[in-house]
Amino acid sequence: MKKMMLPFLFLIIFLNSCSRLDVAVQFASTYVANKADDYFDTNKEQAKWLKDNFNKDFVKVQKIIFPQMAAELMKAADVVSSKRTIDTMMLQASYDRVKNLFYDVLRTFSAKAVLFADQLTSKQIVYFQKTFDKKMNDLKEDESSKDSYKKMKKQFDTWMGTMTTVQKNELEKFTKANPPLTAEKIYTRQLLAHEFVTAYPDKISRKRFVEKITTHFDDAYENRFSKTAKERNNKVVALVASILNKMTDDQRETLVETLRDRANQLVKISKN
DSSP: GGGGGHHHHHHHHHHOOOOOOHHHHHHHHHHHHHHHHHOOOHHHHHHHHHHHHHHHHHIIIIIHHHHHHHHHHHHHHHHHTTTTOOOOHHHHHHHHHHHHHHHHHHHHHHHHHHHHHHHOOHHHHHHHHHHHHHHHHHHHOOHHHHHHHHHHHHHHHHOOOOOOHHHHHHHHHHHHHHHHHHHHHHHHHHHHHHHHHHHTTTTHHHHHHHHHHOOHHHHHSHHHHHHHHHHHHHHHHHHHHHHTTTHHHHHHHHHHHHHHHHHHHHHHHHHH
């Protein structure tokens, strides 16, 4: 369920697109509190509690998980710098390791997520349901192959600099042939939202749901979507490998610098 993934999503966003990770870390609790308010219309006491407790858990993330992320980024930088052919299996293995680190981040916040859910009122659950439904409708209207192309191109540009015409053509061809799984994604999120709303009145059921969504997120997704999403993800990894193997010397240099810069920032933050 999207709101329970806030810490996870935050890390993905700032690691991928923010050149100053220390700034992202500084405003992490505010970002999460604002997102929680967006979905639940939280009061001042809840917002303060969420920010304070998020910061306590986020310290653990900085000290334990950030160095592991940094090591993975440095390893990737070494591979790119060596000018070795980027093998799809090797890239998939690296992606899986980083994904597992993100799941470790999510597990760090699990206990506090349970406590936060216990603070929600029935009125806030109704508010959540209405807000969630609206966001799903907006998602249905906004996501398209064109949007997918723009988002993926932005990521490539962020990491390795402006894409070449050949790379952009390959990306455009891919996004047209593999449109975003919007319908499946919406259906699965709606199932999870319904499960949360149904579980909310009973404290034990509520606790079990929040623990499931924060400690075994992969298992929470509807099986049909999980299979389809995995198949598309495998295609994305193959695409990334193909585009990376078409890098210019300037792009290679930029990617190595970007990877090492992110890694060094993570190490520095972990020592603060």
